[in-house]
Amino acid sequence: MTNVALVALACGLIIGLGAIGACIGIGIMGGKFIEASARQPELMNSLQTKMFLLAGLIDAAFLIGVGIAMMFAFANPFAG
Amino acid sequence: MAAETAADGAAHAPTASEYIVHHLGHLSTKHQDKIVDFSIINLDTVFWSVLMGVVGLSLMIYAARRATAGVPGRFQAFVEMIVEMVNDQAKNIVHGDRSFIAPLALTVFVWVFLMNSLDFLPVDLFAGIFRLFGADPHFRIVPTADLNGTLGMAVGVLALMLYYNVKIKGLGGFIHELFCAPFGAHPALWIANLGLNIIEFVAKTVSLGMRLFGNMYAGELVFLLIALLGSTATWWGFGMHIVAGSIWAIFHILIVLLQAFIFMMLTLVYIGQAHEGH
Numbered sequence: 001m002t003n004v005a006l007v008a009l010a011c012g013l014i015i016g017l018g019a020i021g022a023c024i025g026i027g028i029m030g031g032k033f034i035e036a037s038a039r040q041p042e043l044m045n046s047l048q049t050k051m052f053l054l055a056g057l058i059d060a061a062f063l064i065g066v067g068i069a070m071m072f073a074f075a076n077p078f079a080g
Numbered sequence: 081m082a083a084e085t086a087a088d089g090a091a092h093a094p095t096a097s098e099y100i101v102h103h104l105g106h107l108s109t110k111h112q113d114k115i116v117d118f119s120i121i122n123l124d125t126v127f128w129s130v131l132m133g134v135v136g137l138s139l140m141i142y143a144a145r146r147a148t149a150g151v152p153g154r155f156q157a158f159v160e161m162i163v164e165m166v167n168d169q170a171k172n173i174v175h176g177d178r179s180f181i182a183p184l185a186l187t188v189f190v191w192v193f194l195m196n197s198l199d200f201l202p203v204d205l206f207a208g209i210f211r212l213f214g215a216d217p218h219f220r221i222v223p224t225a226d227l228n229g230t231l232g233m234a235v236g237v238l239a240l241m242l243y244y245n246v247k248i249k250g251l252g253g254f255i256h257e258l259f260c261a262p263f264g265a266h267p268a269l270w271i272a273n274l275g276l277n278i279i280e281f282v283a284k285t286v287s288l289g290m291r292l293f294g295n296m297y298a299g300e301l302v303f304l305l306i307a308l309l310g311s312t313a314t315w316w317g318f319g320m321h322i323v324a325g326s327i328w329a330i331f332h333i334l335i336v337l338l339q340a341f342i343f344m345m346l347t348l349v350y351i352g353q354a355h356e357g358h
Contacts, residue, residue, distance in 0.1 A: 052341070053342060056338050060294070063291065063294035063298055064293075066298040067290075067293060067294035067295075067297040067298050068294075070297065070298060071297075075101060075104050077115050
């Protein structure tokens with residue numbers, strides 16, 4: 001396998017595996033939020049603020065991975 | 081031969097990867113060969129971050145000067161909404177003297193939001209402007225899509241964390257906490273405690289900087305890739321460019337706001353943690 005092929009595989013793995021974790025995490029958190037809103041609708045607004053904050057934190061590692069994968073795809077520092 | 085000279089005279093249209101690599105280069109003082117090189121300055125990052133800081137400060141100063149105690153105008157009401165939101169968050173998170181920390185959080189929020197929103201300018205706008213003057217340099221607009229910009233801010237937050245730790249707990253108290261929390265005060269645990277505390281500080285700083293960088297860099301790259309769809313010069317390519325570009329731009333508005341909010345909240349949380357003991 002050539003260098004280019006390995007870099008492409010690596011980028012795919014980084015983004016794919018990161019997406020699994022991020023999506024499952026947000027799914028679980030969103031489910032809990034909807035459940036909590038159904039139990040106590042008066043807390044919905046304050047919980048929504050916290051939910052968006054947590055969504056950003058959960059997505060953090062995944063997006064860092066996407067940034068690194070994009071960097072390897074287009075501006076590979078190890079190439080040439 | 082004639083075809084050769086004709087081709088040489090015509091402008092060389094870039095390939096897809098050349099287009100993207102050109103748009104990913106910074107206007108820096110020297111070409112960067114190594115991964116870490118502290119002698120290079122990215123002039124475009126410095127320029128745009130300073131400019132956005134000046135714009136944000138001017139807006140806030142203007143709002144403060146024109147503030148009335150009577151019925152507020154729309155701009156004053158808007159600024160009051162932001163200030164009140166930041167103040168509420170600071171009140172909930174930081175238990176101590178907030179007279180410096182709350183304005184700091186407001187500055188961080190407004191500054192990061194303005195720098196992030198530079199991502200809404202068209203990708204080729206400044207390349208086109210520079211071509212009018214005959215130059216074709218590498219130029220990146222968004223300072224928070226540069227790892228140097230975001231890590232610089234995160235290191236600033238780290239400096240504030242250390243400052244408040246020393247100020248609230250005293251230098252002796254802070255060093256005691258470094259060696260004795262969270263496992264316990266037994267001398268055999270000192271190395272483990274120190275290691276864990278150092279890792280905690282480093283992880284907080286690096287994650288704060290890289291989270292903002294990853295979001296903005298990935299966002300900008302998706303804009304570039306969507307722009308490449310339009311470059312296929314087919315009817316479906318052009319249509320997909322408009323549709324996908326609109327959807328991504330609308331989603332990116334949420335991301336820009338959210339990342340600025342997260343950066344501000346985490347700054348408050350980290351400084352608030354310095355106020356409490358373990």
